[in-house]
Amino acid sequence: MAISAETIRQLHPYETRILHTLERLMGSHSWVPLDLIRKRAGFSESETLFRLGTLMEKGMVRYDVVPYEGYSLTFLGADTLALLSLSRQDTLSALGPLVGEGKESVVYEGLGLGRVAVKCHHVGQRSFQSVRLSREYIAEKTHCPWIFASRASAEREYEALKRLHPGARVPLPVGRNRNVIVMEFIEGTTLNRTRPADPAGVLAAILEQVAIAYSLGVIHADLSEFNVMLDRKGVVLIDWPQWVTPDHPNAGQILARDVENILRYFNRKFGIVADSTEEIARVTG
Ligand SMILES: Nc1ncnc2c1ncn2[C@@H]1O[C@H](COP(=O)(O)OP(=O)(O)OP(=O)(O)O)[C@@H](O)[C@H]1O
Ligand SMILES: [Mg+2]
Known part of the structure; x- marks a missing residue:
């Protein structure tokens, strides 16, 4: 299920209050009991049940009895809280259609400035490993590891973009x-969906960006x-x-894998032959 600007605009203030209350309680519970939500939100039981019901219809809240009876925020619920905050600033004035959905x-x-x-x-x-944090660390931080891991992932990506822009493209x-995270919209297409007129030039341009990123202390990974x-x-x-710095213990291998992935693609698609050892050496300067 995707979020639309309409769904967010139509949220009742009581629904927003329930979402915020749930989010806060999920710092200490993976499934929050009805009674606790009701008390913290300051609503009657019937009001709480009604609002939880409409939030469940919108896919923002889940109810389960295993492992405990209670309610939990969904990814959609967490996204909604973030989008509400961003739209209160100037960062985001309108939300548009879905443009990509990955793992x-x-x-x-969207529209901002x-x-x-x-x-x-x-x-x-x-996928905790993908944010390179140990399970133990995440387990200590919260009862709800996916909220923590998803935030950590957004923070990491944002940090990389700040380090890289505008030095690298x-x-x-x-x-x-x-x-x-909110970022500039790139008016273009991913490489896998294009057939460039000058593939060798595109390959060189990619490797140049990998080298610039490396010099700024960032390996894509x-x-x-x-x-x-x-x-x-x-x-x-x-x-x-998932970026790492050049002093990461496996930096060499990670950078080599990045470069080899790209070289393999240009070899398979366009028959371009390049020496990976040479290209990696060029990237690291
Ligand atoms: N800044 C952007 N401007 C325009 N389109 C974007 C931008 N960022 C991402 N996209 C689109 O969204 C798609 C998914 O983005 P991205 O590759 O960042 O995440 P992902 O591949 O879903 O993540 P994961 O690797 O975790 O599955 C891209 O393939 C692209 O089509
Ligand atoms: Mg991707």
């Missing part, structure tokens, strides 16, 4: 709240044809939550 994120088009991309990070139970970071966009001005590298 660990949902990306919308210009056209923006709104990326909601959804990092689930299986990446989207300009505009704002962040909770698990959601998930580079592929899906995370390179092409616009009128050239290549733009996107999707940075």
Whole structure:
């Protein structure tokens, strides 16, 4: 289920209050009992049940009896709270259609000071490693690891964009709240969906951006044809939550994998042959 500007606009203030209350209580509960929500929100039981019901219809709240009877926020509920905050600032004045949906994120088009991309990070139970935090660390921080992991993922991506822009061609970071980041909208297409007229030139431009990022202390760590966009001005590298620094213990291997992924793609698609050892050496300067 996706969020629309309409769903957010139509939220009743009592629904918003329930979402905020649930979010707060999820710091100490994975499933929050009805009675606690009711007390903290300051509503009667019937009012609380009614609002929880409409929030469940909207997919923002879940109810379960296993492992405990109680309510929990969903990714959609968490996204909604973040979007509400961002839209109270100037960062986001309108939310548009879905433009991408990956394993660990949902990306919308939006309007802020210009056209923006709104990326909601959804990092689930299986993928803690992708934000490079230990399970123990996350378990200590919260009863609800996915909320923490998704926020950490958004924070990491935002940090990378701030380090990289404008030295490297990446989207300009505009704002962040909770698990959601707002960035410049790239008017282009991902590499996997284009057939460039000058593939060798595009390959060189990608490797140049990888080298610039490296010199700014950032290794992408998930580079592929899906995370390179092409616009009128050239290549733009996107999707940075898993970046590492050049002093990471496996930095060498991670950088080599990034470069090899790209070289393999250009070899398979366009028959371009390049020496990966040489290209990696060029990237690290
Ligand atoms: N700044 C942007 N401007 C325009 N489109 C974007 C932008 N960022 C992302 N997109 C679109 O959204 C899609 C998904 O974005 P991204 O690659 O960042 O996340 P993802 O691949 O879903 O994440 P994950 O790797 O966790 O599955 C991209 O393929 C692209 O089409
Ligand atoms: Mg991607």
